[in-house]
Amino acid sequence: MSFLAQAAPAPEAGYKIVTASKTGTYIQIGRDLSTLVAAPAGIELQVLESNGSAENVRRMRFEPGVKLALVQSDVYQAFLDEAKAGNADAGNIIRPLRLIMPLYDEEIYFIVRADSPINSIHEIKNKKIGVGPLGSGTALTSRTAYQLMFGEPLPTENTQYLTNEEALAKLTVDKSLDVVIIVAGQPAKLFMDMKAEARNYIKILKLDEAAPETARAKKTYFPGVLRASSYSTWLKDDVPTLTVKAYLVTYDYGLQSTVGNLTRFADSLCTQFDKLQASGHPKWKQVRLELPALSQGWRYYAPMEKRLRACIARRTALSAPPSAAATPPSRACTEQELVLGICRR
Template identity: 60%
Template sequence: MRSTIRHSVAAVLGTALALAAQAASVDYKIVTASERGTYIQIGRDLARFVAPQADIALEALPSAGSAENVQRLRSEPGVKLALVQSDVYQAFLDRAAAGNPQAAETIKPLRVVMPLYNEEIYFITRADSPLQNVHEIKDARINVGPLLSGTALSATTLYKQMFGKPLPDGQASYLSNEDALVKLTVDKSIDVVVAVAGQPAKLLVDMKPEARQLIRLLKFDAANPASKAALQTYFPSVVKASNYPNLLPEDIPGVAVKAFLVTFNYGQSDTTAHLSRFARALCQNFPTLQAEGHPKWKEVNLALPPLGKGWSYYAPMVREFNSCVSEHARAGRVIQPVVNPNTKPNAPQCPQQERILGLCKS
């Protein structure tokens, strides 16, 4: 009889503990980018290697890109994290500073979790094109990527910095990479397709050797005056032939933009607790991300450098990073130190940049 009672009590306690654990787990989402891009792979790595330890069931969702991610982080239920390009985040801040109230409302409560890595910006042209370098695209017909995408923002911002004027609407198209490549190579109604993805980018990795007969990548000449102007915001890079053996016979100079993991300035205790645990789990599982995740994780570190004016870290997650770094230091494992979350250095027609950011009222 006593044995039966003990088994019954154990069963009840086991069920209660299981229900408590289930209740403690939450369903969160992270918005990324194209199914063929790097962002969604980074999101899936976080879902696989980090989120379970924080009692989070994390779903990596595809999107049009960074600008859409900012909007969805602000408005879509369940979306707690987003991957955002640095120039997109800065563009919202710039539009807010210029007096756009929608941009200000959108960006003000966003917070940075951590910088990630540089994403390469690829300029793809036809194999028989006379274009050789990015600074030669001034008069080209350019597909900049879908509206609300980080690619479109990067392409148009980089163009404006290089040539001192916005990309003319008559030269711009806003198709997906796949649709644009068809027009580039078949009816030749596009001269250049811009794609943004950390290498190795699936879009290019999946190309067969025959692709060399159809397309090639333009080189970024950092010494050219137009290129130097773009390097005020972007970073020189090298596109490695080893990542794209079917497309490149040798490494070529490229240009890149920084990727960030971003969240909202949440104040609810439950959300804050789960995101804090997520930060600790990210720190503790960082070696696994670098060993088993996308190759771009090898370019990431846990140091949180000072942010630009208008940018802020999410303080609860930074505290967990600080704590984790201290624990590693006591155990003799060196991780670069993080910073205090408050440390910072110093029209009638809707403009193109605001259309890309989704700030135009219909």
């Protein structure tokens, strides 16, 4: 047998997906999609690091080869709001983008020093805060949550745009920050890598359901729990917090070859979904294979939506218990039925 005959077939398409930092959850989700979904569909999917959701939206729109992106719901909505308010750039960026499906809720970590006098999220007003890099979903989430809770913008003089690692260093080493905000689905590598001694330096603020600031934040965000089991080396107790939804996003492609590749990706996403939940990042276990109704301005990518809905329907039919044959209501038999021996009660 010749070498050419033994070689594996080349992928039919080479695409890219933008995720987030190497210590976050998005990049692990991207790797799962690359190996467990794209590869079986004949697509070589390159997983790219980024600063996060806001950058991902722009790269999804303009960077050659980027066909998929992971984006937070509040970031997507912020672009839509800007477009509705008349921002032409925002409209040019967001209007051609389409959703593939919702994924999972990402937890928001509000981190302070272990000796900080504050213990609850609503106590961060007027503190010096590290909000994530410019262009990141974390930065937008930080600003949006602060605005919702306190009815005023996060003060510029109290805001620093830093990577997670840089912000934690400034929090714990030179103590020039009071709070660090990080958005990452648990378990996140950044926190999993921390040793038991971490509890001597940092703690996570709790969501106080009784605080009026919490009620205001919940207009956009949702309550969640950071589980001690996710970070068992250093986190002693579960911590209530806020969450934001993550989405898988693409563009409204019309080129036949691209449509064909992405519909194959959709078929593979559905057929490989059980494997994603069994072998992928633990967050896949929270994903439901469904396409819920969307808010105004949000749209699914029609070719992939059609294939996903058809596959979801097939999976539902296969998993449904067999229906019992309909039993006619009991009635008295006629004399003729008795004579013929076909009486059924």
